[in-house]
Amino acid sequence: MGRTSETLRSQPRRVFRDRREAGRVLADLLGAYRGRENVIVLGLPRGGIPVAWEVAAALGAPLDAFVVRKLGAPGHEEFAVGALASGGRVVVNDDVLRALRVTPQQLRDVAEREGRELIRRETAYRGDRPPLDLAGKTVILVDDGLATGASMLAAVQALREMEPAEIVIAVPAAPESTCREFAAIVDDVVCASMPTPFLAVGESFWDFHQVSDQEVRGLLATPTTGFATAAIRIKESPAEAIERVAVDAPGGVPSPEVLEEIIGDAHIVLIGESSHGTHEFYRARAEITRWLIEEKGFVGVAAEADWPDAYRVNRYVHGRSDDQSAEEALRGFERFPAWMWRNTAVREFVDWLYDHNQRARTVGGRQAGFYGLDLYSLHRSIQEVISYLDKVDPRAAARARARYACFDHVSADDGQAYGFAAAFGAGLSCEREALEQLVEMQRTAAEYARRDGLLAEDEAFYAQQNAQTVRDAEVYYRAMFSGRVTSWNLRDRHMAQTLQALMAHLSRHGDQHSARIVVWAHNSHVGDARATEVGGDGQLTLGQLVRERYGQDCRLIGFTTYWGTVTAASEWGGIAERKVVRPALNGSVEELFHESGRPEFLVSPAISRAAADPLDTVRLGRAIGVIYLPETERQSHYYHVRPGEQFDAIIHIDRTRALEPLETTSVWEAGETPETYPTGL
Numbered sequence: 001m002g003r004t005s006e007t008l009r010s011q012p013r014r015v016f017r018d019r020r021e022a023g024r025v026l027a028d029l030l031g032a033y034r035g036r037e038n039v040i041v042l043g044l045p046r047g048g049i050p051v052a053w054e055v056a057a058a059l060g061a062p063l064d065a066f067v068v069r070k071l072g073a074p075g076h077e078e079f080a081v082g083a084l085a086s087g088g089r090v091v092v093n094d095d096v097l098r099a100l101r102v103t104p105q106q107l108r109d110v111a112e113r114e115g116r117e118l119i120r121r122e123t124a125y126r127g128d129r130p131p132l133d134l135a136g137k138t139v140i141l142v143d144d145g146l147a148t149g150a151s152m153l154a155a156v157q158a159l160r161e162m163e164p165a166e167i168v169i170a171v172p173a174a175p176e177s178t179c180r181e182f183a184a185i186v187d188d189v190v191c192a193s194m195p196t197p198f199l200a201v202g203e204s205f206w207d208f209h210q211v212s213d214q215e216v217r218g219l220l221a222t223p224t225t226g227f228a229t230a231a232i233r234i235k236e237s238p239a240e241a242i243e244r245v246a247v248d249a250p251g252g253v254p255s256p257e258v259l260e261e262i263i264g265d266a267h268i269v270l271i272g273e274s275s276h277g278t279h280e281f282y283r284a285r286a287e288i289t290r291w292l293i294e295e296k297g298f299v300g301v302a303a304e305a306d307w308p309d310a311y312r313v314n315r316y317v318h319g320r321s322d323d324q325s326a327e328e329a330l331r332g333f334e335r336f337p338a339w340m341w342r343n344t345a346v347r348e349f350v351d352w353l354y355d356h357n358q359r360a361r362t363v364g365g366r367q368a369g370f371y372g373l374d375l376y377s378l379h380r381s382i383q384e385v386i387s388y389l390d391k392v393d394p395r396a397a398a399r400a401r402a403r404y405a406c407f408d409h410v411s412a413d414d415g416q417a418y419g420f421a422a423a424f425g426a427g428l429s430c431e432r433e434a435l436e437q438l439v440e441m442q443r444t445a446a447e448y449a450r451r452d453g454l455l456a457e458d459e460a461f462y463a464q465q466n467a468q469t470v471r472d473a474e475v476y477y478r479a480m481f482s483g484r485v486t487s488w489n490l491r492d493r494h495m496a497q498t499l500q501a502l503m504a505h506l507s508r509h510g511d512q513h514s515a516r517i518v519v520w521a522h523n524s525h526v527g528d529a530r531a532t533e534v535g536g537d538g539q540l541t542l543g544q545l546v547r548e549r550y551g552q553d554c555r556l557i558g559f560t561t562y563w564g565t566v567t568a569a570s571e572w573g574g575i576a577e578r579k580v581v582r583p584a585l586n587g588s589v590e591e592l593f594h595e596s597g598r599p600e601f602l603v604s605p606a607i608s609r610a611a612a613d614p615l616d617t618v619r620l621g622r623a624i625g626v627i628y629l630p631e632t633e634r635q636s637h638y639y640h641v642r643p644g645e646q647f648d649a650i651i652h653i654d655r656t657r658a659l660e661p662l663e664t665t666s667v668w669e670a671g672e673t674p675e676t677y678p679t680g681l
Helices: 019-029 048-059 094-100 104-126 150-160 174-185 213-221 227-234 238-245 256-263 279-296 309-318 326-333 342-364 377-390 394-409 414-425 431-449 451-478 486-508 531-539 542-553 590-593 610-617 630-637 666-670
Strands: 037-041 063-065 068-073 076-085 089-092 138-142 165-171 188-193 268-271 300-306 367-372 517-520 554-559 561-570 577-581 600-603 620-622 638-641 651-655
Touching: 019 048, 019 165, 019 188, 037 048, 037 300, 048 138, 048 165, 048 213, 048 638, 063 104, 063 213, 063 431, 068 104, 068 150, 068 268, 076 150, 076 268, 089 150, 089 651, 138 150, 150 165, 150 174, 150 394, 213 227, 227 451, 227 638, 238 610, 256 279, 268 279, 268 542, 279 342, 279 554, 279 651, 300 309, 300 486, 309 326, 309 342, 309 367, 309 377, 309 451, 326 342, 367 486, 377 431, 377 451, 431 451, 451 486, 486 517, 486 542, 531 638, 542 554, 554 590, 577 630, 577 666, 590 620, 590 651, 630 638, 638 651
Parallel strands: 037 063, 037 138, 138 165, 165 188, 268 517, 268 554, 300 367, 300 517, 554 651
Antiparallel strands: 068 076, 076 089, 561 577, 600 651, 620 638
16 A cells, blocks of 8 residues: 555554544644645544544645444444445445454344435434535544544445545544554555553543534534635644754754754753664764763763774774774674765764874873774673683683683574573573673772783773673563563663763763763663653663663754765575665655755754744654665554654754665666656666
8 A cells, every 4th residue: 555654553542622622733744745735634433523624724635524333233332333425335344243243134124224324314403505526635533532443443434435545543642553554455544642551542641521512513614725714724834834944954953053052061962863774874973972071071982883893993083992993893794784874974973083182192182982882792892891801810701701601502693592592492591690790890880990000000901891791681581571661671770871871981080970971872772761652661771771760961952864875684584685775654754854845954942942843743754774675664664753852853864875884786876766757867
C-alpha cells in the first residue's frame, strides 16, 4: 500500500480537550492534503463528525457522513461481532461469532435492525442531499478513535466498492495493534495518539459527551469550503510558523550568537543525528564541537563508540600514540559498522583536534580528548584490561586471565553468541568473574594511579572503564534475549554512567562539574525518551538520564533531514551501501520542516517562544541507524515524538548526502538508483 503514519511501537497518551481540538491536531498532521483537489473528508457518525468538520475546514475539503453501525452480539451488545456500513456492506469477525456461538439467523436479525437505523440516520443527517461522488477521489475517513476497528473496517470495505483513488484513515486515538492492521489495507494512516495501555477512546478526551443527531446535522450543514471557512485556512499553519521563527544554519551550523543563546553555560551538550551515515550531520556536529572547545572550554568528546577504540584516538590527539595519522588512529574501529567512525568527516575532525592539542601544549592550555560511551567491546576490553595489568601488576594480570578465561568458549568477536549461550543454558555465565575483576580494579586503581603522575592516572582510569565495560557488556549480551527495552536501557544506562565517570575524571583537579563535555550519538539516544512513544514502554535514553541528573546544566540538540542519500547496510554485518533516502512521510517532523521552505535552519523555543506550538504536536520522527530498509520504512524507521520536549533545539538540513567511508567499495561508489529514475535525472 501507500505511505502511512503507523509504527510498530506504542504511542504515549495525549489527552485532547474535546473532539474539535482533536480535529485541529489531526488537520495539522494531514497538512500534505491541504489545497489538493479531489480530497473528500468523511466522518463516521456521530462522534467522528465534530473531528471530521475541523479536518475538512482546515483542508478546504467537502465533508459528508459515512454511516456505520456496530453489530452487537445478542445478549452481549457491548461485544461487536461485526459492523454494517453505508451501501449495505456487512463485515463480521468470524472468531468472535464462533466464540459467542452466534447463529446465522441471530446475525441476520441484528443486521436488519441496525440496517433500519443506518437508513434512518443517513436520512436524518443528509436530508434530500445525495451522497458525494467518491470515485477517483482521495477520501479521508475520520472517527473520534478506534478500539477494535470493526466499524472503520466496514467503512473501508464499503468504500472500496465506490472506487476512490486513495483511502486515508485519520483518528485522534487508537491502539497500536489496530493501526498496524489498517496500515496494510489503506494508503495512509494518521494517528495523533496511540496510548499504552489502550483502555478506551474516551480516555483520550477531557470532554467526551455523547454527540447528538442535531449536532451532527448542524455540522454537516455548515460549509467547510469557500469563504465561510477561509479564515481557518488563512490562520498561520505550523509550517508557516516554523518558517517565521527558524534561524539560518548554513551547512547545519548556526551563528555563534545563536549557539551562545542555546547553550549558555551548560556543561554537557548532546548533539544527535537522525542517521548514522549522513555527511552533513557529521560535519555540522564537528563544526559546533570546534566552537565549543575553542570558545566555551569543552575538554572532551564522548561518542557513541566503543571505549577502547575511541581511546586509541584519544591517545593520538594527545600526542601519546605510535599512530602517525588520524586515519591510522581510527583503525581501531574494526567492528561493524566501521564506517560510522572510519569516515572522512571524523578523520578531518581528529586531524583538527590533534592540531588544537598541539597548540594547547605549546601555550600551556587545556587539551581536549576523544572518548567512547558504548559497551559492545566485550573481548576487546578484556584484552585491554589484561594488557594494562601486564605492565603494572603481573600477578593481578594472571588473576584477570583466569577470570576472563570464562569467556573463551565463544569467538572473540561475537558477544551475542556468548549472551545466547549464557541466557539459555548452552554455555557458562561469566557474570561473577566479570564483577570480581571490576571490583578488584576499582580497589587498586588509586594505587596504580599514584605510581607515575597524571599519565598513570589516565591509564588506570582507562583500564578501570574497560573492566566496567566488560561487566556491563556481559549483562547486556545476556539481556539481549530477554527483551528489547531491557537491553536498550542497560546500554543507555552504561553510556550515562560512563559519561558521569568521565566528567568526574576530567574534573579531578577542579570542582565536580568543572569539565565540559560534548556527546555525539544518534537522536534516539540524545532525545528525551519521555517525549517519545518508546517512553510508554519504559524505555530510557541517554538524553533523559542526563536531563534528570544535570537539569539545566545540559542541552539536547537533534538533527533531521527530509531526503537525500545515506550510507547504511541492508542487514547487520552487511556491506556499506549508498542508499537513497525517501521523502519523509506525511505527518512527520521532517515533512513539517520541509514544508517551511527553508533549506537549512535551527528551530528552538529557547530562541522564539512561537516555536513551541508547532513543536508540541505529536508527529512521526524518522530514525535511520546503521541499517536502512526503504521498502519497510514505515515500520522500520519511524516512531512518534513530541519534538519540542524531545530536544532543546533541532537543526534541519532538508537535503543531505551519504557519509563517505575511508574505505569505499564498488557497491558504495555505484550507489542506489533513485526511485525517480530516469525522470528524476
